[in-house]
Amino acid sequence: MPNFGKVLVTSAWPYINVIPHLGNLVGSVLSADVVARYYRLIGDEVLMVSGSDEHGTPIEVEAMKQGVTPKELTDRNHARVAELFRKWGASFDNYTRTESPVHRDFVQETLMKIYKNGYIFSKETQMLYCEHDQRFLPDRFVEGKCPYCGGERARGDQCDLCGRLLEPSFLLEPYCVICGNKPTVKTTKHWYIDLSRFANPLIQYLSENKQLPANAKNFSLNWIKEGLKPRAVTRDVDWGIPAPFPGAEGKTIYVWVEAVMGYVSATIEYCKRIGEPEKWKEFWFDKAAKTLYFVGKDNIPFHTIILPALLLASGEDYNLPWNVSATEFLQFKGEKASKSQRIGIWIDEALELFPADYWRFFLMATRPESKDSNFSWDVFLEKVNADLNDTLGNFIHRTLTFINSKFNGEIPQPKLTAEDEAVLQAVKEKVETAAQEFEEAKLQSAANTLISIGRIGNQYLNEKEPWKLVKTDREKAATVLYVTAQVVKAITLVSAPFMPATAEQLWQTLNLDGSVHEGRWKEALKPLEAGHKIARPKPLFQKIDADEKQLDEMLAAVREKKAKSA
RNA sequence: AGCGGGGUGGGGUAGCCAGGUGAACCCGCUGGGCUCAUAACCCAGAGAUCGGUUGUUCAAAUCAACUCCCCGCUACCA
Numbered sequence: 175m176p177n178f179g180k181v182l183v184t185s186a187w188p189y190i191n192v193i194p195h196l197g198n199l200v201g202s203v204l205s206a207d208v209v210a211r212y213y214r215l216i217g218d219e220v221l222m223v224s225g226s227d228e229h230g231t232p233i234e235v236e237a238m239k240q241g242v243t244p245k246e247l248t249d250r251n252h253a254r255v256a257e258l259f260r261k262w263g264a265s266f267d268n269y270t271r272t273e274s275p276v277h278r279d280f281v282q283e284t285l286m287k288i289y290k291n292g293y294i295f296s297k298e299t300q301m302l303y304c305e306h307d308q309r310f311l312p313d314r315f316v317e318g319k320c321p322y323c324g325g326e327r328a329r330g331d332q333c334d335l336c337g338r339l340l341e342p343s344f345l346l347e348p349y350c351v352i353c354g355n356k357p358t359v360k361t362t363k364h365w366y367i368d369l370s371r372f373a374n375p376l377i378q379y380l381s382e383n384k385q386l387p388a389n390a391k392n393f394s395l396n397w398i399k400e401g402l403k404p405r406a407v408t409r410d411v412d413w414g415i416p417a418p419f420p421g422a423e424g425k426t427i428y429v430w431v432e433a434v435m436g437y438v439s440a441t442i443e444y445c446k447r448i449g450e451p452e453k454w455k456e457f458w459f460d461k462a463a464k465t466l467y468f469v470g471k472d473n474i475p476f477h478t479i480i481l482p483a484l485l486l487a488s489g490e491d492y493n494l495p496w497n498v499s500a501t502e503f504l505q506f507k508g509e510k511a512s513k514s515q516r517i518g519i520w521i522d523e524a525l526e527l528f529p530a531d532y533w534r535f536f537l538m539a540t541r542p543e544s545k546d547s548n549f550s551w552d553v554f555l556e557k558v559n560a561d562l563n564d565t566l567g568n569f570i571h572r573t574l575t576f577i578n579s580k581f582n583g584e585i586p587q588p589k590l591t592a593e594d595e596a597v598l599q600a601v602k603e604k605v606e607t608a609a610q611e612f613e614e615a616k617l618q619s620a621a622n623t624l625i626s627i628g629r630i631g632n633q634y635l636n637e638k639e640p641w642k643l644v645k646t647d648r649e650k651a652a653t654v655l656y657v658t659a660q661v662v663k664a665i666t667l668v669s670a671p672f673m674p675a676t677a678e679q680l681w682q683t684l685n686l687d688g689s690v691h692e693g694r695w696k697e698a699l700k701p702l703e704a705g706h707k708i709a710r711p712k713p714l715f716q717k718i719d720a721d722e723k724q725l726d727e728m729l730a731a732v733r734e735k736k737a738k739s740a
Numbered sequence: 741a742g743c744g745g746g747g748u749g750g751g752g753u754a755g756c757c758a759g760g761u762g763a764a765c766c767c768g769c770u771g772g773g774c775u776c777a778u779a780a781c782c783c784a785g786a787g788a789u790c791g792g793u794u795g796u797u798c799a800a801a802u803c804a805a806c807u808c809c810c811c812g813c814u815a816c817c818a
Contacts, residue, residue, distance in 0.1 A: 389745055393744045409816075433818085539766095546810075547752085563778070567778070567780095572777035574777095575776075636774070639774075
């Protein structure tokens with residue numbers, strides 16, 4: 175369990191044209207939060223930052239639909255999303271937004287540095303333009319008939335029906351998705367970063383990075399091998415950060431370029447706020463500091479290529495990503511989440527149904543680490559009812575109630591035998607395994623390890639049968655309950671990153687000082703002293719008594735209520 | 741189409757990079773035990789030849805080739 179000292183934990187910035195769904199949350203904010211909480215527990219200095227990505231065409235269009243300004247839309251959505259993340263237990267030190275002045279200034283300054291370093295050039299191109307809306311249209315904002323399969327509503331970049339890649343000019347009967355009129359072609363000028371200049375340093379960085387998981391590493395190296403092309407850093411969009419380059423009036427910065435720079439600006443903003451304006455450099459330049467990024471698989475190149483290239487191009491010796499943990503996707507009952515078709519569960523709805531800790535544990539236990547995973551109520555019920563409630567919750571409850579009813583609520587005095595020591599040793603090994611899994615971002619496995627500690631406790635209780643011993647050999651019974659109390663304590667710590675509220679409740683029930691979240695990991699194996707008084711336990715979890723159909727109905731009811739209040 | 745990831749008992753996953761101890765774990769199922777505990781817990785058992793084909797090897801879930809299927813990316817969605 176090495177201590178790194180400084181750890182910057184970040185998650186992909188959610189694009190807040192809509193409220194995120196569970197699939198958006200699992201690999202980014204939630205994974206980041208679990209890992210950040212772990213590092214805080216082992217006593218590292220952790221900064222967890224992210225923010226709302228709020229610029230760009232889709233936000234402008236969504237605002238137009240709602241009849242508000244983009245700023246009004248993102249003010250509202252940012253406030254809602256920030257509040258929802260808080261309710262989910264996300265322990266951000268700074269959850270900011272791309273409209274933050276600190277962010278805007280940082281992006282403009284850094285891009286000017288890159289410009290002055292000679293990595294940015296401008297070039298004229300032809301783009302689709304809608305005369306009616308007076309705006310340039312990204313490829314996806316033009317639809318028409320597919321020239322290959324004849325399917326309706328093929329997008330300018332791809333036909334969803336036949337899967338073929340398209341150019342907007344291929345579309346038959348093209349129309350603007352906003353107003354329906356036929357787009358025209360117009361010449362415009364954009365500024366590009368010449369990524370190819372960084373091919374060699376990127377290859378070296380990626381090859382030497384030991385933490386980077388295979389999916390991210392292979393994908394990224396392949397991208398580079400195929401040849402890095404210049405990437406436009408400007409857009410013809412009003413809603414964004416004004417491009418700082420000479421002659422670029424009216425252009426704004428491409429959202430992905432500014433969003434990844436947000437990791438730095440959010441750190442700066444936080445350090446300013448706490449009155450230590452230079453401190454951010456400890457996270458970004460001190461080579462002992464680690465930066466961890468939690469993203470979905472669709473996001474890999476932005477974090478393994480674009481961000482490192484931007485950091486290198488600034489010429490300032492920034493720390494490049496230490497690890498980019500990329501998850502696959504969470505599907506819903508075998509289908510991709512879709513807002514329009516209401517496939518999926520949104521993060522506000524989930525909390526209306528069950529406590530955040532249930533969802534947090536469930537999502538981490540089914541975290542799509544090697545392949546897409548599939549949400550189903552059956553699996554949700556399995557994780558909550560069998561793992562959390564039956565195995566873990568019931569073990570804790572039977573231990574603590576026994577101590578209360580038979581030992582006056584005091585940790586009994588033990589006389590440990592080799593068998594008892596072996597159980598404590600097994601738990602110690604599980605705690606160490608969990609620590610390693612947190613550090614390797616194998617969170618699904620860490621969730622299983624947590625439950626397996628409960629299993630060890632249950633086995634031990636069943637073998638020893640202290641409910642019999644208490645009548646025949648009180649000292650032996652005392653020893654058994656002493657041991658299981660230590661197992662409960664270990665569970666408290668290991669569960670803390672996953673279920674912060676539940677772990678805290680347990681910490682209080684064990685009548686321990688302060689909060690479990692104050693760097694207590696090393697105390698996981700420090701025994702509760704004989705004679706230590708504990709409180710009367712309350713069940714930590716409740717079994718969900720509903721089948722799939724009823725759960726679907728409950729979700730539908732939540733949606734109906736939400737629709738009415740909106 | 742190209743590139744990356746994946747396809748493992750009824751369901752959910754690990755193992756594959758560094759080939760070799762009975763293919764591991766959870767749920768479910770069957771049988772048994774226990775009664776401290778939230779009808780929870782514990783033990784035992786049945787069930788997969790690892791998408792398909794071919795090859796390399798003394799030995800393949802693991803390596804190679806081909807093939808089918810799912811997901812992502814392909815640089816102007818974010």
